Amino acid sequence: MALEFDHVTKTFALPSGQELTAVSDINFKVEKGEFVSVVGPSGCGKSTILSMTAGLYQPTSGIVRVSGEVVTKPNPHVGFMLQKDLLLPWRTIVKNVEFGLESRGVSKSERRDRAMAELERCHLKGFENHYPYQLSGGMRQRAALARTLAIDPDIILLDEPFSALDAQTKLLIQDSFAETIKEAGITTLLITHDLAESVIMSDRVLVLSERPGTVQREIEIGLPNREHPLARRQMTEIHDYANEIFTLLKLDRRAA
Template identity: 75%
Template sequence: MALEFRAVTKVFPTNAGTPLTAVSGVSFRVDEGEFVSVVGPSGCGKSTILSMTAGLYQPSEGEVLVSGTRVDGPNAHVGFMLQKDLLLPWRTIISNIEFGLESRGVPRAERRARAIAELRHCHLDGFETQYPYQLSGGMRQRAALARTLAIDPEIILLDEPFSALDAQTKLLLQNSFAKTIAEAGKTTLLITHDLAEAVLMSDRILVLSERPGTIIAEIKVDLPHRNEPIKRRVLPEVSDYAAQLFKHLKLEEKAA
């Protein structure tokens, strides 16, 4: 399932009375099964793009389409992972993974079977009856991914899901996520401030300007091992791509 933005602008009202334009004239496409990252300065509208994809905001101008159909509200085809895992502390891990299915009225036996399958897929076997406080940060994020995958979305939105983790846990989790998403064939859009992370995980990278965010560069990452960031990480070209991204962002900073 593909995702497309066509000349999208989003304007928010403010208490001061002067409207704030978050993004302006944004157009791009993410093909089925493709992994695309979006980088840019803080406040440039990256998270606004995810929210419009999920149908939480409507564009002020232009349109967002999923498989050719305009997104006019919350979209059942989209799974959204935020920086925080947002696991419910009073529910066990398996009950947390079932939550989205439960909300959709999926029968108990079916949702339990799907939750167990995703637990195994995300390497959380044996932690079904644990509570979130009993898991490490990395395990909690894997549980959040399992919860997202359990509803079987066609498109996965990732809003800096690794930003709060230490370097070692981050790399291991990037590898786990990349493999899981690739095996499931999911179309993925990642928001990140980590330029190396964008290179390690992506097929393409979109660079946004300062607010109002516009696309100032689109970079195809022509490297192997997209589904294994640990293997991609040792390639010397990775630093060249990161330097290219940094150059775009610094040039934009000077222009601003």
């Protein structure tokens, strides 16, 4: 089991002295190599789930496990990608990819070899000596993925990494990401507001309720070609899955 949330609740103390429960009694499991998306209304705790997986927050109650171990602090086996690539503008692309390895004390020769291997896997060979400003938005996101893969994570957390890209670039990058992650065999947890994206990228979609978020439905995406979202977009079943998710979210908002 790569990831498990076991009856997890997270409550935050507000400056007013009141408490805000972000998620309540969250239960789900993610198998090794599986790609799972999390969708739900704004403010339902999607980012809180990612932060607890990474060990940035501790549950108020319940247990989060990564690779069978209870998460009690920031986990070096978890890679985290945000909406922005956060590349350091004063470092070359290869130096950016090496950054995580450098901070862990990996030798210069080893981190260069690993960085170059990931740049090649992410189709950025030949751009290693460029600076971030010289790359397109899509290339920068691929460089951010190479940086994440270079630390050899067990799990990658994706926090809407495609939302800032234009529509055409987004389609191409989704395909590139999916193929790379599938090839690497890495477990992936994606949060997104794009329902079609959640379907074309995933093995399974978790639909959260309004805050405090809880898992109201797990939807298995029984379609082939997970590594090729562009091919999946051509399948008529995509609309059926997206409509099912939309209906759940719409009904939940009415109930609230």
